[in-house]
Amino acid sequence: MPQERLYDALLDALTATFGRHPGFRATHAKGLLVNGTFTATRIAGSISRAAHLQGQTVPVVLRFSNFSGVPATADGDPMASPKGVAVRFALPNGEFTDIVAHSFDGFPVATPEDFLGFLQGIAANVATPPDPQPLQTFLANHPRAQHFLEAPKPAPRSYAGLEYFGVNSLLFINRKGDQLIGRYRIEPLLMQPSLSDAQAAAMHADYLQEEISARLSKGSLKMRLVLQLAAPGDAVEDGSIAWSRQNEELELGVFSLDALEPAETQQLAQQRLAFSPGRLLDGISLSADPMTLARDRLYQRAVLRRQRP
Numbered sequence: 001m002p003q004e005r006l007y008d009a010l011l012d013a014l015t016a017t018f019g020r021h022p023g024f025r026a027t028h029a030k031g032l033l034v035n036g037t038f039t040a041t042r043i044a045g046s047i048s049r050a051a052h053l054q055g056q057t058v059p060v061v062l063r064f065s066n067f068s069g070v071p072a073t074a075d076g077d078p079m080a081s082p083k084g085v086a087v088r089f090a091l092p093n094g095e096f097t098d099i100v101a102h103s104f105d106g107f108p109v110a111t112p113e114d115f116l117g118f119l120q121g122i123a124a125n126v127a128t129p130p131d132p133q134p135l136q137t138f139l140a141n142h143p144r145a146q147h148f149l150e151a152p153k154p155a156p157r158s159y160a161g162l163e164y165f166g167v168n169s170l171l172f173i174n175r176k177g178d179q180l181i182g183r184y185r186i187e188p189l190l191m192q193p194s195l196s197d198a199q200a201a202a203m204h205a206d207y208l209q210e211e212i213s214a215r216l217s218k219g220s221l222k223m224r225l226v227l228q229l230a231a232p233g234d235a236v237e238d239g240s241i242a243w244s245r246q247n248e249e250l251e252l253g254v255f256s257l258d259a260l261e262p263a264e265t266q267q268l269a270q271q272r273l274a275f276s277p278g279r280l281l282d283g284i285s286l287s288a289d290p291m292t293l294a295r296d297r298l299y300q301r302a303v304l305r306r307q308r309p
């Protein structure tokens with residue numbers, strides 16, 4: 001299938017699952033923007049020459065989100081997980097670069113083609129009348145997709161209290177030309193225990209937004225950016241396979257989350273922002289993982305669709 005048709009089919013399958021909600025993202029529809037800064041560690045500058053990793057503090061905007069493509073999905077609903085975080089780093093020369101991560105270490109599939117099979121199965125399963133057969137067949141042949149669906153994804157107490165995984169590996173290049181392959185993780189300084197299913201179900205629909213708002217009114221919040229390095233033999237081209245937590249990790253820097261985007265501009269700013277995991281700067285480039293480039297192209301098409309009335 002030509003790539004453009006593949007991306008359109010992926011977006012169609014998301015719309016068939018969640019419905020069309022003009023102005024909102026096809027997935028991760030409900031979100032919250034927080035403004036802050038990022039300061040890289042010394043080690044970050046030694047593994048990549050990318051401008052935002054050289055140690056000077058740069059402004060960032062983070063968008064925390066729920067998985068569902070239905071904007072009204074409550075924060076504690078199982079469809080609201082995994083949670084997402086998208087980060088935009090703004091550089092002094094006007095350039096910017098993004099990270100897009102979610103709160104599950106892995107993905108159901110390795111390629112956009114397989115994701116289409118998965119999404120079309122889900123869309124058929126929620127259609128009226130439902131047809132569970134395509135999803136059952138897909139899952140029987142894709143055990144990691146089955147694992148993704150069945151793995152617990154408990155609701156957090158805070159958007160800033162859980163780990164987010166970049167999933168798709170990237171190549172980091174320093175000034176000498178040395179290269180490393182790694183995957184991002186964004187994590188709290190102190191992990192918070194998650195809610196039980198019963199606790200999550202009893203929470204207010206916007207409890208995660210309210211929690212961040214209340215905490216920021218008392219001061220800044222910190223999160224860390226970590227790079228998990230590939231170990232020999234790790235599948236760098238397959239984001240559906242998590243790497244061992246024993247792999248070497250480097251702390252790339254610390255985010256300071258300082259203030260919510262003001263209420264008057266919150267929704268419009270979310271609509272205007274278009275994050276992409278493929279928006280990279282010199283010093284970070286694509287790895288053998290095909291998903292980053294596909295996501296980059298696909299998210300651009302998604303933005304055009306969601307901006308249509």
Ligand code: HEM
Pocket residue numbers: 010011014024025026027028031063064065083084085086100101102107111112115165166167168239273274275291294295298299302303306
């Ligand atoms: C082929 C695979 C994928 C497809 C088809 C897909 C689809 C989409 C679409 C259509 C959007 C909305 C984009 C927009 O309107 O701005 C989106 C956003 C998002 N995706 Fe994916 N995605 C894929 C892979 C992934 C992976 C691997 C992750 C986790 C690392 C991820 C996490 C997110 C997050 C967190 C957002 C919200 C970004 C924001 O706040 O703007 N996606 N995705």
